[in-house]
Amino acid sequence: MKKMDFQLWNAICILDLDIFDSSVVISCCSKWGVGLVVVGLEAPLAAGLANDLVKARIISFGPSTEDAALEGSKSFI
Structure with a gap:
């Protein structure tokens, strides 16, 4: 996996x-010893990434699949 050249904390x-x-994602977290994953995109959240991270005992910041689907289903007029 290719990492960017900078690191911050x-x-x-x-x-x-x-x-x-x-x-x-879970494999990468295990390999690098990741302690927290911040999921910011709606599509991976709706696909269940936060749920799967929790099942793998990896702390994540982001809504569950169900909550992401609810947010994604809103239409603004």
Whole structure:
């Protein structure tokens, strides 16, 4: 996996990580000893990434699949 050249307080951005594949994200977290995952995009949240991270005992910041689906279903007129 390719990492960016900068680090801030041990935060690392991995550019080529497939965030839609929970098993890849979980594997990466295990490999790098990640203590917290912040999921900011709606699509991976709706696909269940936060739920899968919790099941894998990895702390995540982001709504569950059900909450993300509710937010994504809103239409603003």
